[in-house]
Amino acid sequence: MEHQLLIQGLSKSFPGVKALDDVFIKAEGGRVTALMGENGAGKSTLLKILAGDIEADEGSFSIDGQAQTYKTPLGAISAGVSVIYQERQLMPSLSVMENIFAGKLPKNRLGMIDYSRLRQDTEDIIAKFGLAIDPRASVGSLSIAYQQMVEIMKAYRRDSLVIAFDEPTASLAEAEISILFGLIERLREAGKIILYVSHRMSEIFQTTDDVIVLKDGKNAGAFMTSAVSETELIRAMVGRDIGNTYAGLDRNTELGAELLTVRDLETDKLQRVSFSMRQGEIIGFAGLVGAGRTELARAIFAADGIKGGEIIFGGEPVRFRSPKDAINAGIALCPEDRKEQGLVLSHSITKNISIPVLDKLLKARFLQTAEEEKLADEAVRKYDIRTPSVDKRVVELSGGNQQKVILGRWTNEKMNTKLLILDEPTKGIDVGTKAEIYQRICDFAKAGIGVIFISSELTEVINIADTIYVMRSGKITGKLSRGEATEESVLALAMKADG
Amino acid sequence: MKKQSALTAILKAKSLTLTVAAAVVILFFYIMNREFLSGNSIRSIMNAMSLSGMLAVGISILLIGGEIDLATGAEAMFGGVVCAAALAAGMPIPVAIIAAILFGAVAGLINAFFVNVLNIMSFIVTIGMSSIYTGLAYYLTNAKGINVSGAFLKLGTTALFGIIPTPFIVMAVFLVIYAFILRYTDIGRAVYMIGGNRAAARLTGVNPKRVTTIVFVNNGVIAAIGGVLLTARMHVANPGAAASGALDAIAASVLGGVSFAGGAGGMGGCFIGLLLLNAFINGLMAVNLPTYFQLVAQGALLIIALSVEYFNARGRQKRVAAEARELMKK
Ligand SMILES: Nc1ncnc2c1ncn2[C@@H]1O[C@H](COP(=O)(O)OP(=O)(O)OP(=O)(O)O)[C@@H](O)[C@H]1O
Numbered sequence: 001m002e003h004q005l006l007i008q009g010l011s012k013s014f015p016g017v018k019a020l021d022d023v024f025i026k027a028e029g030g031r032v033t034a035l036m037g038e039n040g041a042g043k044s045t046l047l048k049i050l051a052g053d054i055e056a057d058e059g060s061f062s063i064d065g066q067a068q069t070y071k072t073p074l075g076a077i078s079a080g081v082s083v084i085y086q087e088r089q090l091m092p093s094l095s096v097m098e099n100i101f102a103g104k105l106p107k108n109r110l111g112m113i114d115y116s117r118l119r120q121d122t123e124d125i126i127a128k129f130g131l132a133i134d135p136r137a138s139v140g141s142l143s144i145a146y147q148q149m150v151e152i153m154k155a156y157r158r159d160s161l162v163i164a165f166d167e168p169t170a171s172l173a174e175a176e177i178s179i180l181f182g183l184i185e186r187l188r189e190a191g192k193i194i195l196y197v198s199h200r201m202s203e204i205f206q207t208t209d210d211v212i213v214l215k216d217g218k219n220a221g222a223f224m225t226s227a228v229s230e231t232e233l234i235r236a237m238v239g240r241d242i243g244n245t246y247a248g249l250d251r252n253t254e255l256g257a258e259l260l261t262v263r264d265l266e267t268d269k270l271q272r273v274s275f276s277m278r279q280g281e282i283i284g285f286a287g288l289v290g291a292g293r294t295e296l297a298r299a300i301f302a303a304d305g306i307k308g309g310e311i312i313f314g315g316e317p318v319r320f321r322s323p324k325d326a327i328n329a330g331i332a333l334c335p336e337d338r339k340e341q342g343l344v345l346s347h348s349i350t351k352n353i354s355i356p357v358l359d360k361l362l363k364a365r366f367l368q369t370a371e372e373e374k375l376a377d378e379a380v381r382k383y384d385i386r387t388p389s390v391d392k393r394v395v396e397l398s399g400g401n402q403q404k405v406i407l408g409r410w411t412n413e414k415m416n417t418k419l420l421i422l423d424e425p426t427k428g429i430d431v432g433t434k435a436e437i438y439q440r441i442c443d444f445a446k447a448g449i450g451v452i453f454i455s456s457e458l459t460e461v462i463n464i465a466d467t468i469y470v471m472r473s474g475k476i477t478g479k480l481s482r483g484e485a486t487e488e489s490v491l492a493l494a495m496k497a498d499g
Numbered sequence: 500m501k502k503q504s505a506l507t508a509i510l511k512a513k514s515l516t517l518t519v520a521a522a523v524v525i526l527f528f529y530i531m532n533r534e535f536l537s538g539n540s541i542r543s544i545m546n547a548m549s550l551s552g553m554l555a556v557g558i559s560i561l562l563i564g565g566e567i568d569l570a571t572g573a574e575a576m577f578g579g580v581v582c583a584a585a586l587a588a589g590m591p592i593p594v595a596i597i598a599a600i601l602f603g604a605v606a607g608l609i610n611a612f613f614v615n616v617l618n619i620m621s622f623i624v625t626i627g628m629s630s631i632y633t634g635l636a637y638y639l640t641n642a643k644g645i646n647v648s649g650a651f652l653k654l655g656t657t658a659l660f661g662i663i664p665t666p667f668i669v670m671a672v673f674l675v676i677y678a679f680i681l682r683y684t685d686i687g688r689a690v691y692m693i694g695g696n697r698a699a700a701r702l703t704g705v706n707p708k709r710v711t712t713i714v715f716v717n718n719g720v721i722a723a724i725g726g727v728l729l730t731a732r733m734h735v736a737n738p739g740a741a742a743s744g745a746l747d748a749i750a751a752s753v754l755g756g757v758s759f760a761g762g763a764g765g766m767g768g769c770f771i772g773l774l775l776l777n778a779f780i781n782g783l784m785a786v787n788l789p790t791y792f793q794l795v796a797q798g799a800l801l802i803i804a805l806s807v808e809y810f811n812a813r814g815r816q817k818r819v820a821a822e823a824r825e826l827m828k829k
C-alpha cells in the first residue's frame with residue numbers, strides 16, 4: 001500500500017492574519033507534491049505545523065490513516081516527519097557528522113560516542129549522495145548549499161517517511177540543484193511522501209507529480225502536474241494572468257556615461273576582476289554559488305576590505321572605507337542573506353526600511369516619523385508586501401515578504417542611488433511579484449541608475465541583464481550580451497576548468 | 500496603510516503588567532504600614548531611585564545596543580572620588596564636577612577601545628575594569644574615603660517642595676531626555692539597530708564601532724554624574740559605595756523590559772522597573788523584614804516578575820490568536 005499524508009480542516013491565525021484557513025492536503029508516497037502560492041499564502045506555516053514547531057488552531061492530520069497528535073519537533077521526528085526549512089536548522093560549530101547524527105550518535109560499549117563508526121556511517125551517507133564533504137568539517141565552514149545538503153542527509157538518516165522542503169533551491173546554483181533533484185528522485189523511488197514548496201515554475205514541472213495551490217491561506221486548487229499548464233497554475237495562485245514575463249518588459253535603450261569601472265580587483269576571494277558599466281546599464285553576474293559574485297558586490301560596497309586593484313566610480317577613483325561611504329556616494333547593496341546581513345528582525349517594517357536614510361529624515365535633529373512611515377507605506381505599496389500594518393515586526397512576515405522589505409529599503413525614494421547592486425533579489429519571491437520586480441529593475445535603468453544584478457536563476461539573469469558576466473572561483477570567465485547568452489553557454493563558462 | 504490597531508497598541512505596552520505590579524507592591528506595603536507613603540518614606544524611595552536610576556539609564560542604552568558595563572557602579576564611585584579629591588584640592592565645584600565627567604568619558608573610551616579594537620566582549624572587559632577602579636579608589640583614598648562639605652552638598656541634600664530630592668530631579672531629566680533621543684534621533688535608532696543585528700546595521704550605513712563608542716562614553720559620563728550626586732548626598736566619596744550598582748541597574752532595566760540580548764527596550768520600561776524594584780526594597784524595610792531576607796525577597800521579585808512576564812506574553816499570544824480567529828469568522 002502507498003503511504004499517505006492527509007491533512008484536514010487545518011487553520012492557524014496570527015495577529016491580524018489568518019495564515020491557514022480550513023486547508024485540506026492529500027499527499028501520497030512515491031510522489032512529490034508541490035505546494036504553491038503567493039508570498040504569505042501560508043505554505044511555510046503549514047510546514048511549521050507539520051514539523052511540530054507551531055500549533056494549529058484547528059484541524060487534524062494523519063499518516064497512513066493514523067491520526068497524529070504530536071505538538072513538538074521531537075514528536076514530529078518520531079512520527080517520521082522531517083522539514084527542511086528556508087533557514088538552516090543546524091549547529092554551526094559542530095561537525096557534519098555530529099549534525100547528521102544529532103540525537104542518535106552511535107555509542108560504544110562504554111556509552112561513549114563512537115567516533116570512528118560515526119565517521120564511517122556519515123561517509124556512507126555522503127557517498128550515497130555523491131557529494132564531497134569532509135564529515136569532520138564544521139558545518140559553519142560550509143557554504144549555504146552544502147549546509148542544506150547536510151540537512152537533507154540528516155532527514156535521510158532519520159529514515160523519515162514525510163520529508164518536506166521549504167524553498168530548498170532558493171540558495172542553490174544549477175549544479176547543486178541537479179544534485180538536490182537527484183536526491184529527491186531517490187527519495188521518491190523509496191516511496192517517501194515528499195512535500196515541495198517553491199516559487200520556481202521550471203522546478204515544479206521538472207520534479208513534482210502533484211500541485212496544491214494555496215491562496216490567502218485557503219485551498220485554491222489541486223492539479224496533476226502533467227495535466228496542468230503554467231498559466232493555469234499562475235491563475236490559481238495570483239487570481240489573474242500575468243502574461244509573458246520577459247517579452248513584455250519595457251527596457252531602457254539609452255546608456256549614459258561611464259558609471260563604474262573595476263580594474264584588477266583583488267580580495268581574499270577575488271582574483272583580478274575587471275569590468276565596467278555605464279549609467280542605465282543592467283549587468284548580470286551568473287555563476288555557481290561560491291563563484292565570488294557576492295564577494296565582488298561586497299568589495300565594491302566596502303563591506304569587505306580589498307587587497308588590490310582599482311574602483312572608478314562616477315569618473316573618479318574611489319576607496320570607500322565603510323559601507324557608509326559607499327552609500328553616501330550613491331551605491332546601494334541589497335544583500336543576499338536577508339536574515340544575517342539585511343534585516344533587524346525584531347524591528348518593524350518601517351524601522352527596517354528607513355535605516356540607510358535616517359539622516360535624511362531628520363529635521364532639527366529629530367526624526368520625522370510621519371515621513372518615515374510614508375517611506376514604509378510606499379514600499380508596502382510598490383512591492384505588495386502582505387502585512388496588516390507597517391508596524392509589524394519583520395520576523396512575523398513570510399520569507400518572500402521579508403525579501404520585499406529589503407528591496408523596499410534599498411530602492412526607497414530618499415536613497416538617491418546611482419548604482420544599485422542586487423544580490424539574489426528575487427529569492428523567495430512569488431511569480432506575480434517577480435514580474436513586477438523585473439519591470440522595476442528596468443525602470444531603474446531607464447532612470448539612469450546602473451544595476452548590478454546577481455542571480456543564481458539563469459533564466460532571470462540572461463533575460464534581464466544587458467551584459468552578462470560569468471564568474472568562477474573568484475574570476476570572471478566570460479562576458480556575453482543578452483542576445484548571445486543561453487543557459488548552456490553560461491553554464492559552460494561557469495564550470496569552465498582553469499587554464 | 501493604517502497605523503497599528505488599538506489592539507496591537509495595548510499588546511505592545513508590555514510594561515502594563517509591571518505598572519500594575521508596581522501599583523500592587525506600593526498598595527500592599529501601604530496597607531501593611533501606613534508610614535510607607537509618608538513624606539520621609541517617599542523621599543527615601545526617590546533617593547534610592549536616583550543613583551540606581553542614573554546607572555540604569557546608561558545601562559539600558561548599552562543593553563539596547565548589545566553591550567554591557569559591569570563596571571558602571573565602580574565608575575560612579577570613582578567619579579565621586581575624583582570629584583571629592585578635586586574639591587579637597589580646593590577646586591571650584593563646577594571644575595570638580597567636570598573632572599568627574601571627564602573621568603567618566605575616559606572610562607567609557609577605555610571600555611570602547613577593548614570592545615571595538617581588541618574585540619573583547621564587554622562583559623569581560625568591564626568585570627576587569629570594575630576591579631581596577633575599586634582597587635585604585637581604595638589605594639588613592641587610603642581606604643577611608645574623602646569627605647566633602649559646603650555648598651557642594653546642596654546637590655545631594657536639597658529637595659524641591661521639600662519632598663523631591665535634587666538627585667531624583669536630575670535623574671528624571673536624564674530619563675526624559677534619553678527617552679527622546681532613543682525614540683526620535685538617528686543615533687538613538689542606530690543603537691537599536693546595532694543591538695538587533697550588528698552586521699545588517701553596518702551594511703545599511705551605520706558605523707557600529709562609532710555607535711558602540713558613543714554608548715560607552717555616554718554610560719561612563721552618566722555614571723560619573725550619578726557618582727557626584729551620591730557623594731553630595733552621602734557627604735563622602737567612599738570606595739565601597741555603589742558596589743552593587745551595576746547589578747541593581749541591570750536588574751531594574753531588565754525588569755523594565757530592556758532586552759538582555761539587545762535591540763529592544765526603552766526608558767519608560769526602565770523607569771517602571773526602577774520604581775518597582777526600589778518601592779519593593781523600601782517596603783521590605785518598612786515592614787521590618789530582617790536584612791538577609793530582604794536580599795532573598797529582592798532576588799525572588801526579579802525572578803517572579805520576569806516569569807510572570809513570560810507567561811503573560813504566552814497567554815497574550817493565545818488570546819490574540821483567538822481574537823483574530825473571531826474577527827476572521829465575521
Ligand atoms: N510568527 C508569526 N507572527 C505573525 N504572523 C505570522 C507569523 N508567521 C507567519 N505569519 C503570517 O502568516 C502568513 C503566512 O505566512 P507564511 O510564512 O506561511 O507564508 P508563505 O506562504 O510561506 O510565504 P513565502 O512564499 O513568502 O515564504 C503571512 O501573512 C505572515 O505574515
Ligand SMILES: [Mg+2]
Binds near residue numbers: 043044166398399400
Ligand atoms: Mg515561506
